[in-house]
Amino acid sequence: MSNQNYIINILNLKEENLFFKENFYYESKIKGITHKIFEAYLSYKPTHCTKCGVIFDDSFEKHGFIISNIKIPDISGFKAILKLHKQRYLCKHCNKAFTLSTNIVNYGCFISNNTKYKIATELTKKRSEKDIAIDNNVSPNTVERIMDSYYETQKLYKHHLPEVLCFDEFKSVKSADGAMSFHMCDGITGQTIDIVEDRRLDKLIKYFFYYDYKARSKVKFIIIDMYSPYISLIKKMFPNASIIIDKFHLTQLISRSLNKTRIMIMKKFKKHHRKFKRYWKLILKSRDELDISKWKRWTCFDPLMTESDVVDFLINLDDELKQTYIIYQNILHALKNKNYDLLKQTLNSYNPNISSYMKISIKTLLEFLPFIKNTFNNNYHNGYIEGNNNFIKVIKRIAFGFRSFRRFKARIMICKGLLKIKKIANA
Ligand SMILES: [Zn+2]
Numbered sequence: 001m002s003n004q005n006y007i008i009n010i011l012n013l014k015e016e017n018l019f020f021k022e023n024f025y026y027e028s029k030i031k032g033i034t035h036k037i038f039e040a041y042l043s044y045k046p047t048h049c050t051k052c053g054v055i056f057d058d059s060f061e062k063h064g065f066i067i068s069n070i071k072i073p074d075i076s077g078f079k080a081i082l083k084l085h086k087q088r089y090l091c092k093h094c095n096k097a098f099t100l101s102t103n104i105v106n107y108g109c110f111i112s113n114n115t116k117y118k119i120a121t122e123l124t125k126k127r128s129e130k131d132i133a134i135d136n137n138v139s140p141n142t143v144e145r146i147m148d149s150y151y152e153t154q155k156l157y158k159h160h161l162p163e164v165l166c167f168d169e170f171k172s173v174k175s176a177d178g179a180m181s182f183h184m185c186d187g188i189t190g191q192t193i194d195i196v197e198d199r200r201l202d203k204l205i206k207y208f209f210y211y212d213y214k215a216r217s218k219v220k221f222i223i224i225d226m227y228s229p230y231i232s233l234i235k236k237m238f239p240n241a242s243i244i245i246d247k248f249h250l251t252q253l254i255s256r257s258l259n260k261t262r263i264m265i266m267k268k269f270k271k272h273h274r275k276f277k278r279y280w281k282l283i284l285k286s287r288d289e290l291d292i293s294k295w296k297r298w299t300c301f302d303p304l305m306t307e308s309d310v311v312d313f314l315i316n317l318d319d320e321l322k323q324t325y326i327i328y329q330n331i332l333h334a335l336k337n338k339n340y341d342l343l344k345q346t347l348n349s350y351n352p353n354i355s356s357y358m359k360i361s362i363k364t365l366l367e368f369l370p371f372i373k374n375t376f377n378n379n380y381h382n383g384y385i386e387g388n389n390n391f392i393k394v395i396k397r398i399a400f401g402f403r404s405f406r407r408f409k410a411r412i413m414i415c416k417g418l419l420k421i422k423k424i425a426n427a
Pocket residue numbers: 049050051052053054091092093094095096
């Protein structure tokens with residue numbers, strides 16, 4: 001291999017008509033930063049005139065060179081530039097001059113296609129667009145343009161939906177139509193299927209009409225949290241689907257209301273404020289997981305006590321808290337043991353002295369009771385989608401917010417590997 005080819009290979013320039021003269025390499029400071037400069041010449045016999053289209057003949061004349069400084073990917077941590085002298089030709093037919101083209105760089109552009117490709121692959125990592133722009137010596141706008149042009153547009157199969165679906169929502173960008181965006185994924189593989197800007201019912205109905213009836217009727221289970229528009233949506237759009245309420249959201253609902261009750265009671269008992277504050281976790285703990293045999297010292301308490309003693313002391317201070325605690329434990333027990341009859345009985349016959357927070361939660365649970373039965377009979381859960389939502393939060397945070405929902409969605413899909421780089425791209 002000649003020296004010439006070595007350089008072309010090292011710089012990964014896929015261009016046959018490139019020539020390096022002696023002293024092709026030097027260093028120079030541009031805006032105070034040391035750049036590695038490679039000087040090359042591009043020259044070949046063109047097939048035709050790019051201005052008028054006439055086939056190359058004797059009347060074509062060489063017409064000097066035009067120099068363009070092209071940004072190429074960094075070399076050993078240094079910024080690098082390819083100073084390319086492009087041959088110009090004069091066409092006597094139309095009396096116009098034209099410059100030879102190359103696949104190193106697109107016409108009228110000063111960023112090499114290698115750099116663009118590198119930026120496109122970096123977009124799959126959890127990095128902000130601004131950081132990618134700084135690292136590659138380009139502007140953030142260029143990064144956005146590359147994102148738009150290098151990636152395929154999303155393909156949605158309107159004839160196919162998986163058997164198990166998960167629905168969830170996440171807080172979207174400010175410019176999005178709804179405050180919350182809708183996120184749907186496959187309940188078995190956990191793969192994201194699509195993200196919809198607005199989770200409101202009319203928008204979702206419109207969205208699901210995109211899928212044909214056959215695809216929608218194939219869906220057997222849909223796992224949701226307790227957001228009632230989903231129920232109407234599923235009844236309307238998915239004729240054969242059973243609704244499953246996510247288990248995690250059930251426990252979350254009641255533990256939140258118990259916690260709110262504790263805070264309310266805590267304000268009433270100034271003397272025991274610290275105890276309520278310190279042992280909040282014990283109150284939420286399932287009763288049968290509380291330790292009843294180990295006696296030890298507790299901060300804020302004088303005598304030796306067990307875990308259950310601490311909890312009993314706190315709940316016995318106030319009847320409202322006590323009753324709320326009892327029903328919380330009963331519901332938790334029924335959920336844990338997947339005992340539908342017990343749950344139904346507990347929800348329908350509770351002590352009227354429980355806190356208003358718990359009353360609201362019970363009302364919600366009663367409303368969703370028929371679907372909770374499905375939760376007990378199936379092992380599907382929303383775990384994946386909650387993980388996916390965390391992932392989305394990370395992307396949102398590293399980017400310090402996205403202005404447009406379209407870009408935000410594209411970035412999520414790229415990072416998840418759902419959008420692939422196009423074979424031929426023009427940016
Ligand atoms: Zn011409």
